[in-house]
Amino acid sequence: MTIDATTTPAPAAAPDPARPRRSRNQPRLGRLLSNVELLTAILLGVVSVTTAYASFQASLYDGETAKQFSAGQNAQTEAESLYLEANQQYIRDVQLWDRMTELQIEIDNIPEQAAASQLKYDTLLFTSVSETLNAAILWSAEQNAADPSGFVSPFESEQYQNTLYGAWAAEDDKSEAAFQAGDRADKHGDALTLTTVLMAISLFLLGVAAVARQLRVQLILIGAAMVIYAVSLGMTFSVPFIAW
DSSP: OOOOTTOOOOOOOOOOTTSOOOOTTHHHHHHHHHHHHHHHHHHHHHHHHHHHHHHHHHHHHHHHHHHHHHHHHHHHHHHHHHHHHHHHHHHHHHHHHHHHHHHHHHHHHOHHHHHHHHHHHHHHHHHTOOHHHHHHHHHHHHHHHHOTTSOOOGGGOHHHHHHHHHHHHHHHHHHHHHHHHHHHHHHHHHHHHHHHHHHHHHHHHHHHHHHOOOHHHHHHHHHHHHHHHHHHHHHHHHSOOOOO
């Protein structure tokens, strides 16, 4: 029997639709997805560490705020005590000066009482007048002698006022400085707390990106997370470092 050399070959088998097609880009895509997952894991670690740092600094600023406010309150209490003490001394000095003025008028205008009034005046001057008030009295006498047209009270002396109320003023300034430092620390702590919130959002987006299957979705989530993280990082390092 003769074999026909021109016999038509059997047609190729149709591809099985249930069998997945292999693409030449599939290994490259797999490597890219693997690298993105590694990058996401690294970024998660970096953002986590930075978040912990910001949270730690915020807690330190909270403690600094409490410390400064406590110091300011204590200084304010001390300042009030010093002011009351100085004010009581001022009232005593005014009353003493009024009495000495009356005695001086008696010395100058009532001859029969001049000796007794002078004795009382000298006794008060020796026993009750402080060095501060005595210096103010001498200063007042000099001012009045230089310009008899007006009267200058001893209590107008700046030296007298500074000596009497200087301790109160210094303590009051100390209290004000402590309160201002507390306000600054409170604002820094609030700023760091805000950065931790922003970093938490970045962590959430990176966590979603880590489990996403589509490369495009992963890249979008990572990009958004890094933008938020960059903003929060700038805010974090704009706050002065506080030692612990």
